[in-house]
Amino acid sequence: MLTADLFAAIVEGSDAAIIAKDLDGCVLTWNQAAQNAFGWTAAEMIGQPIRRLIPADRQAEEDEILATIRRGESVDRLETVRLHKDGSLIPIAVLVSPIRDASGTIIGASKIARDIRDEVQTRTALRESEARFELMADNITQLAWIGDAEGSLYWYNRRWFDYTGTTLEEMAGWGWEKVHHPDHVDRVVAHVKEGFEIGTEWEETFPLRGADGQYRWFLTRAVPLKDEAGKVVCWFGTNTDVTELRDAEQRIEVLMMEVSHRSKNLLSVVQSMARRTASTSEDFIPRLERRIAALAANQDVLVQRNWSPVPLRELIDAQLLFLEQAQNQTQINGPDVVIQSNTAEALSMALHELATNADKYGAYSVPGGLVKITWDVGGNGADAEFVLRWTESGGPPVPQNGEPGFGTRIIRDVPSGRLRGEVETEYAPQGFRFTLRCPAANVLALPE
Numbered sequence: 169m170l171t172a173d174l175f176a177a178i179v180e181g182s183d184a185a186i187i188a189k190d191l192d193g194c195v196l197t198w199n200q201a202a203q204n205a206f207g208w209t210a211a212e213m214i215g216q217p218i219r220r221l222i223p224a225d226r227q228a229e230e231d232e233i234l235a236t237i238r239r240g241e242s243v244d245r246l247e248t249v250r251l252h253k254d255g256s257l258i259p260i261a262v263l264v265s266p267i268r269d270a271s272g273t274i275i276g277a278s279k280i281a282r283d284i285r286d287e288v289q290t291r292t293a294l295r296e297s298e299a300r301f302e303l304m305a306d307n308i309t310q311l312a313w314i315g316d317a318e319g320s321l322y323w324y325n326r327r328w329f330d331y332t333g334t335t336l337e338e339m340a341g342w343g344w345e346k347v348h349h350p351d352h353v354d355r356v357v358a359h360v361k362e363g364f365e366i367g368t369e370w371e372e373t374f375p376l377r378g379a380d381g382q383y384r385w386f387l388t389r390a391v392p393l394k395d396e397a398g399k400v401v402c403w404f405g406t407n408t409d410v411t412e413l414r415d416a417e418q419r420i421e422v423l424m425m426e427v428s429h430r431s432k433n434l435l436s437v438v439q440s441m442a443r444r445t446a447s448t449s450e451d452f453i454p455r456l457e458r459r460i461a462a463l464a465a466n467q468d469v470l471v472q473r474n475w476s477p478v479p480l481r482e483l484i485d486a487q488l489l490f491l492e493q494a495q496n497q498t499q500i501n502g503p504d505v506v507i508q509s510n511t512a513e514a515l516s517m518a519l520h521e522l523a524t525n526a527d528k529y530g531a532y533s534v535p536g537g538l539v540k541i542t543w544d545v546g547g548n549g550a551d552a553e554f555v556l557r558w559t560e561s562g563g564p565p566v567p568q569n570g571e572p573g574f575g576t577r578i579i580r581d582v583p584s585g586r587l588r589g590e591v592e593t594e595y596a597p598q599g600f601r602f603t604l605r606c607p608a609a610n611v612l613a614l615p616e
Contacts, residue, residue: 177293185260188267191238193218193230196276199602205260205283207253218279221250237266247284259288264544304420311376311386311407313344317400319364328407333379348381348505349375367400376407384411406589416549477506477613484541487519494532502543505554514586515556517610521578522558530600531563537599538562545608553610554589560599567584569597587611 185202188541189195194217198210206221207606222230229248236243243264249257260281267276306326313328315321320341329335332347339346340352345353356374363370369391375383390405481500488495507515523532523539531537543556560566576593579602590604 174483184281185279187218187279187281188276189279190276191234193234202281203256205281206250216375223249223251233264233277237264238274240266240274242266250281253524254583259284261287298405308406309408311404313407315364315403317402319360319403331378332376347377363390364403367394369612373410384409385414386410426446434563477508478512480505480507480543483512483516484505484519488523491523491527491532494527497532497535497538498537499540500542501540503544503545505545507611508613511587511611514583518579518602518604519558525566525579526560526563526600529564529566531560534563536562545612547608550607550609554604554606554611556604558600558602560601563599564601565595565597 182199183201185196185205186197186199187202187331188197194215195213198208198213202213203209208220219227219230226248229246231245233246243262246262246264247259248262249259253260261284262520265278265279266274267278268389269275296593302325308325308327311328312325313321314323321344322340324336324339328339332339334347336344342357345357352374356372359370359372363372369389370568371387373385375385377383386407387410388405388407390403392400393402393404395401480502484500487497491498519541526532526537526539527612531539538561540559540561541557542559543554546553546555580591580593583589583604583606587604587606587610589604592601592603592605594601
């Protein structure tokens with residue numbers, strides 16, 4: 169058995185403050201570690217109330233401790249603060265147990281107190297670090313998550329929950345599969361599992377369902393955090409919304425295909441114009457240049473509008489620019505309509521050819537000539553019809569010369585073929601007339 173002297177030596181040599189007190193809270197023993205921790209000597213504390221160490225706002229703690237001891241119970245661990253002799257506060261962890269006499273009667277309490285300043289500082293630093301991480305993670309533009317070494321997710325940032333409208337309970341583990349598009353989830357899960365098994369950084373692109381039920385595309389990157397031995401400890405991943413970027417790339421791809429298609433068509437048209445103009449016209453170079461300029465004007469209008477639908481009046485103005493002063497001999501009238509970009513080429517070529525012929529042979533060739541360009545849309549729905557008219561007056565009569573040339577074919581065949589419409593031409597004594605009739609759906613752009 170331990171002798172009293174040996175027990176006293178153990179208590180005195182402990183690095184923890186060991187204090188005994190009676191049931192009224194008066195100090196009975198005070199070891200060297202207690203003096204080191206609180207600054208008071210044993211002579212200053214023995215016989216004094218332990219409340220001397222307790223801040224005024226924590227006196228209730230001593231009441232609770234004494235009540236617990238009187239019930240024969242222990243205080244396993246109480247983290248609190250106590251006063252040093254110099255008035256400073258010391259964070260401590262306290263263990264308190266009842267002291268019984270030989271008969272088992274509770275006669276006091278033993279207290280073991282440890283200075284936990286280093287522990288508190290470490291915890292405070294950790295909380296501050298966690299708070300900074302949470303602040304950063306919750307305010308980045310990406311959705312973010314953390315998973316264990318096997319890829320089971322246990323943390324998400326606020327943006328994840330804001331976007332998906334889910335909770336951690338729903339998403340824990342592999343619950344994230346619930347917000348994946350059913351057409352992609354099997355592929356994504358297989359790839360993700362492979363990445364977790366290999367233990368190297370991986371990325372994947374897939375749609376995620378938002379709280380509104382709509383899907384958006386995300387680029388996901390996951391990076392493993394490894395210990396000194398190279399073993400994966402956890403995974404950190406981010407999901408970056410790339411919906412707009414993906415849509416833009418698709419639009420660029422479609423635009424490039426459209427440019428390629430239109431370029432091939434334009435080259436074919438230019439080649440055909442060159443052959444026909446050379447075989448039917450003495451002023452080959454000027455007429456070819458004008459026809460190519462008309463095509464260029466049409467392309468300029470479409471490019472300026474990013475290949476989107478274009479107002480018919482704007483397209484007409486572009487095709488009459490080469491007339492210069494003769495434009496004053498034109499009356500343009502019709503409702504404000506917007507035509508499809510893929511039909512603009514057919515209309516612009518026909519309009520340019522009509523203007524060229526009028527400038528050379530018809531109403532534009534004399535100062536008193538007049539050209540009326542009108543259009544209207546009749547009917548409703550699928551029966552709606554678009555009608556465009558070109559009517560000349562005040563100019564010399566334009567005779568029809570035998571077999572139609574290339575210009576006539578542009579006026580007649582291009583719009584009728586491209587727009588699936590009917591073209592009527594009339595070489596009346598009072599002036600040339602052109603009428604195009606076709607389904608409105610083949611020409612007009614649908615309102616947004």
